Amino acid sequence: MARAAGLILTLLLLVGSSELLSAPAMAFESSALEQGEQIFNSNCAACHMGGGNVIRANRTLKISDLNAHVDAYANTPLEALEHEIEDGLNAMPGYADKLSEEEIIAVATYVEQRAELGW
Template identity: 35%
Template sequence: MCGKTTLKFILLLFTLLIISFSQPALAADTTNGAKIFDVHCTGCHINGSNIVRRGKNLKLKALKKYDMDSIEAISSLVANGKNNMSAYKDRLSEQEIQDVAAYVLQQAEKSWR
């Protein structure tokens, strides 16, 4: 009896582990993204603008023009940088990058209001 109980427990534990690792990552937290944006991005991108290159701002029209209107595209840019923009993959976690990307896209869709 003790062997069957142990086996059932091991199977249950194994099943729970499989389920927990197969769940998608937590959804992006735009509240956290706003905090990260304020600390790391506002210096160049206040209210979605760009003080270095005006046309490459964070407004929805520009994001669409440069195929940057998705969380994946913005996350990649934040992580890896490009031209004058620094890479943040060594300063922010993957979740923080996802959070700030979701915040940027959310703000762009609301015209940065």
């Protein structure tokens, strides 16, 4: 279901480029990013402040490390991040039982955007 929601988000962003739908799509994206930032700050920042990693320094949230250590990140970054957030990886716990699908998509979207901007 998270993958379907990610696909819907992607489609909304693509369709949102038309003048008729651009304002709602941008508002949706902005809202998701704000929610994702709040969730990240509450659940992730203790270990990943500023996109880093206090437990394993070479496993940051920067694009080069995400490409190197997160399966399928290069091909489907949002889905790959959603999967890691849901199931966890190594020392990182899974959040499937703690966050809703909407929250997981929001934080994955936030992390992907911040990674693209270089944190």
